[in-house]
Amino acid sequence: MAAIHPDRSAAAPSAGGGGGIRRRLLPAVRHEEIALLGLFLLVAAFFAVAVPSARSGGTYLDLLRDAAPNLIAAIGVTLLLLAGEFDLSVGSMLAFTGVVTVSTFNATDSMWLGIVAGLLTGPLIGAINGYLVTVQGMNSLMTTLGMLFALRGLVYVWTNQTPVVDENGFSVFTGFYRGEIARIPLPGIIALVLIALAWLFATRTEFGRNIYAIGGNRTAARVSGIRVQRNTFLLFVLSGTMAAIAGVLVASQTGTGYFDAGVQGFELIVIASIVLGGVSLSGGEGNLLSAMLGVLILGMVAKGLRLMGAHTTQQLVVTGIVMLLAVFLHGVRQRMLVESRRRNRA
Amino acid sequence: MPDSPIPGEATVAAPVLEMRGIRKVFPGVVALDDVDVDVVAGEVHALLGENGAGKSTLIKILAGVHRRDGGTMRVAGEEVDFASPADSLGRRIKVVYQELDLVDGLSVAENVFLGGYPKTPRGLVDFAAMRNRTRELLADLGLEIDPALPVGELRVAEQQMVEIARALSRQARLIVMDEPTSALSPAEVDTLFGVIARLKSRGVAIVYVSHKLDEIERIADRVTVFRDGRRVVTAGVAETTPRQLVAWMVGRELHDLFPKSAPAIGGPLLVVDRLSGSGLRDVSFAVNAGEIVGVYGLMGAGINTLGRALFGAAARDGGSVVLAGAAIRPNHPRDAIAKGMGLLTENRKQDGLVLPLAVRANMTLAALARFADLSWIKGGAETRAAAEYVDRLGIKTPSLRQPVRYLSGGNQQKVLMARWMLRQDSLKLLILAEPTRGIDVGSKAEIYRLIDAMAHRGIGIVFMSTEIPEILGIADRILVMREGRITAELGRAEATQERLVAAAATDDEPLPAALPIDAAS
CATH class of the missing domain: 3.40.50.300 (P-loop containing nucleotide triphosphate hydrolases)
Incomplete structure (x- = not known):
């Protein structure tokens, strides 16, 4: 029995019959990113035809600004999901960090102290989530769902359900959100830099590889000497940190800590976008860049509908339908892949 | 009737x-x-x-x-x-x-x-x-x-x-x-x-x-x-x-099928003393360098639990496991690996392979630090090592990037063998739990050959199996287990099918609820 050369392509000749067309699958079937990019362009093209004002390049730069908080929060949630764990607390964290940031502005009259305080809440809450899940062995879905309610309630009680307004009116803070370098919005730049770092982290480092191993088979990872608990804990801290960065950005939109920021299912939209990007809900499978494309697709849908003048309630319907369509197409693609693998298997 | x-x-x-x-x-x-x-x-x-x-x-x-x-x-x-x-x-x-x-x-x-x-x-x-x-x-x-x-x-x-x-x-x-x-x-x-x-x-x-x-x-x-x-x-x-x-x-x-060569058995390597817990009862034995010790038992006799307990992947309440003078900590596989132990689990899909991951990543899972500088993976070195083992073990895969779930059982098992062979610089003892279960006869022979070759390099082998022929074919010494205890220890020359069966058999009655066959009608 001779080994096939390790780098021969997957389309090796097979003994069995079968048509040649099916074996030469469309690139869109072979590569998730290409399929998602196609979907994104399709959505963008639709709005470009339907809404004249969507045709300018500025729309897409705006999209990058609008989607930045989602993209950044989605980085942490994606990495956790790859390790097989959920983080549903990111929506409430958005509000919590915003309120902490602006309240600290008002209490200390220092912008930097406020930002630092806001950013620090992330790793802190992430560490609590991580401790409960890894050390106490609690289910992450339920743990972070509990955190979702507890944090939201805390924000309501603390703010009395009124927005916390920046009394100093720090213009640097709000200016940052509006700012741009070479026409690219600053929040977008932050998101892109973080995505690039996270992508290198996930694909090129030992820790990143271990994330996939933990999500793909926890027992196998453990008996291969991987520190499953420690790595999972660190990912919760990372996810909290990313959510805090997103929360500070949201607060900088208007210099206000909103008690209901992210209340309309922010965490669910983030997870849905990630799964739309092909990340497996059971962990171990998926690609960070595809997940980010998933976020951008839903972001584009929301933005396009806003430009069309659709009401938020109508947006909800369309977003849901786009999501169902994407999941359906994902299933079709999976079946085609399995089919072609079976044919090629020798 | x-x-x-x-x-x-x-x-x-x-x-x-x-x-x-x-x-x-x-x-x-x-x-x-x-x-x-x-x-x-x-x-x-x-x-x-x-x-x-x-x-x-x-x-x-x-x-x-x-x-x-x-x-x-x-x-x-x-x-x-x-x-x-x-x-x-x-x-x-x-x-x-x-x-x-x-x-x-x-x-x-x-x-x-x-x-x-x-x-x-x-x-x-x-x-x-x-x-x-x-x-x-x-x-x-x-x-x-x-x-x-x-x-x-x-x-x-x-x-x-x-x-x-x-x-x-x-x-x-x-x-x-x-x-x-x-x-x-x-x-x-x-x-x-x-x-x-x-x-x-x-x-x-x-x-x-x-x-x-x-x-x-x-x-x-x-x-x-x-x-x-x-x-x-x-x-x-x-x-x-x-x-x-x-x-x-x-x-x-x-x-x-069993390319057994004359063993080159060295000094004591593993000493297990009164190990118990997870259903094991007072298990003591030793393994020498270069020796293949077979552990035979029926399903449920505890042979696979023993493998996991040695490795620190199953709970133990007493006794000690010492490998080359260093005590292996309970409940801490990472420590066992660091001290030179490897475990090929009995259920390759459930706790061995990371099915969605590529062949290459599955091979290097336990040896990744070898290919990483401050956590940064040197892709070239990793790929070269994986390709080398694909060739050496004759693993049939269209590509190193192929998710391991699409390989046949025999090839998957070789990927797991490669995972520990990639640690050969530090590997002293390899525990194999039913390494040939559910694979074709050609792959079986190759797995036996690999095990024999590893033993020849001085690695101690603990080979757990519920199949008598392969235990007889490959082991230098055989331990028989029943209900979590070792009930017999036989040298290669004295081991026969009958003796293994006798030592492994439970002495319980036929199904407690069962009537004698003749009494039913």
């Missing part, structure tokens, strides 16, 4: 089952090629063959799980074509798989009548009738199991009987048993064979799938031998010898 033939089952002229020229092709593999099998009423017909020879495919076609690609199939003279398991059941064929199709939380009676509960006139489930009928069916088999007990509380042997009772409740005329004894003690095997004799006497045909020659000699009337998807021969069991059967089945002499 009153002969109560199954209703509608008059003396049949035609065979119960006739399969002619059956062919089944999976992508790239001809699983069955022009296979003929016929089974007559009241016969036990054994299907014998190595893993991958085609037995499983044949019974899956019979069960309606796979559709044949060619050939004809007749049941009681009528041509049939099964599109689903329901079609097969409708023709009164019942397959009892190794993984039993029972619902643990439901009672024995509910399982027996699952899918066709008896009803009261008002349309509700008639539990009383169901329990009575179940008790009768089990009594017919010479068994007394409480119909109200949840199936999950029964022993595997009893669960098997529930499956058989279920077959009878559907008036099965053909029962297929897929390796039914793999989890049974010798006493339980006796009970099963008693039940098979009863089924025979009332005209039920049995297809008995096994690779254990002694069982086939005891129970079967005829045997059909498979090799590489073809039928080698069908013969009356009385007219064959075990030697002949092996020759048909393996197609080569057995010593080719």
Whole structure:
């Protein structure tokens, strides 16, 4: 029995019959990113035809600004999901960090102290989530769902359900959100830099590889000497940190800590976008860049509908339908892949 | 014994089952090629063959799980074509798989009548009738199991009987048993064979799938031998010898399978002292450098638990494990690996492989630090090492990036071997739990060769298996376990099949609830 050369392509000749067309699958079937990019362009093209004002390049730069908080929060949630764990607390964290940031502005009259305080809440809450899940062995879905309610309630009680307004009116803070370098919005730049770092982290480092191993088979990872608990804990801290960065950005939109920021299912939209990007809900499978494309697709849908003048309630319907369509197409693609693998298997 | 033939089952002229020229092709593999099998009423017909020879495919076609690609199939003279398991059941064929199709939380009676509960006139489930009928069916088999007990509380042997009772409740005329004894003690095997004799006497045909020659000699009337998807021969069991059967089945002499070379055994390496916990009781033994120590036991005897306990992957409450002078911490596989231990787990898909990950990533999982600078993976070095092992072990994969789930069982097992071989700089002791389970005979021989080669480099090997031939073939010394204890230690020269069986056998009675075979009627 001779080994096939390790780098021969997957389309090796097979003994069995079968048509040649099916074996030469469309690139869109072979590569998730290409399929998602196609979907994104399709959505963008639709709005470009339907809404004249969507045709300018500025729309897409705006999209990058609008989607930045989602993209950044989605980085942490994606990495956790790859390790097989959920983080549903990111929506409430958005509000919590915003309120902490602006309240600290008002209490200390220092912008930097406020930002630092806001950013620090992330790793802190992430560490609590991580401790409960890894050390106490609690289910992450339920743990972070509990955190979702507890944090939201805390924000309501603390703010009395009124927005916390920046009394100093720090213009640097709000200016940052509006700012741009070479026409690219600053929040977008932050998101892109973080995505690039996270992508290198996930694909090129030992820790990143271990994330996939933990999500793909926890027992196998453990008996291969991987520190499953420690790595999972660190990912919760990372996810909290990313959510805090997103929360500070949201607060900088208007210099206000909103008690209901992210209340309309922010965490669910983030997870849905990630799964739309092909990340497996059971962990171990998926690609960070595809997940980010998933976020951008839903972001584009929301933005396009806003430009069309659709009401938020109508947006909800369309977003849901786009999501169902994407999941359906994902299933079709999976079946085609399995089919072609079976044919090629020798 | 009153002969109560199954209703509608008059003396049949035609065979119960006739399969002619059956062919089944999976992508790239001809699983069955022009296979003929016929089974007559009241016969036990054994299907014998190595893993991958085609037995499983044949019974899956019979069960309606796979559709044949060619050939004809007749049941009681009528041509049939099964599109689903329901079609097969409708023709009164019942397959009892190794993984039993029972619902643990439901009672024995509910399982027996699952899918066709008896009803009261008002349309509700008639539990009383169901329990009575179940008790009768089990009594017919010479068994007394409480119909109200949840199936999950029964022993595997009893669960098997529930499956058989279920077959009878559907008036099965053909029962297929897929390796039914793999989890049974010798006493339980006796009970099963008693039940098979009863089924025979009332005209039920049995297809008995096994690779254990002694069982086939005891129970079967005829045997059909498979090799590489073809039928080698069908013969009356009385007219064959075990030697002949092996020759048909393996197609080569057995010593080719075990390339055992003269061992180069060095000094003491592993010392296990009064290890207990997770069902283990006072287990003490030692392994020398370069030595292959086989650990034999029936399923449930604790051999695989022992492997995990040594490695720190199963809880232990007492005793010590010392490898090359360093104590291995309990419950801490990372420590065991750092000190030079490796474990190939018995269930490669459940706790060995990361199925969605690529072949390369699976290989380097335990040795990744070797290819990383401050956590940054040097892709080139990793790829070169993985490619080298793909070549050396003859792993068939279209690419290093292929998710490992798409490889065949034998190739997956080699990927796991490579995972520990990649740590060879620091590897001192490798524990292998059932490393050849479910892989084809060619891959088996290669795995044995790799193990032998590793031992020659001074690595101590602990080889756990429930298969006697391979233990006898590969080990320098054999430990036998029963109920978490070591019951015998035998040198290579003194070990025989009989001695291993005797030391592994549980002394418990036949199924506690079972009546003696003769007392039932």
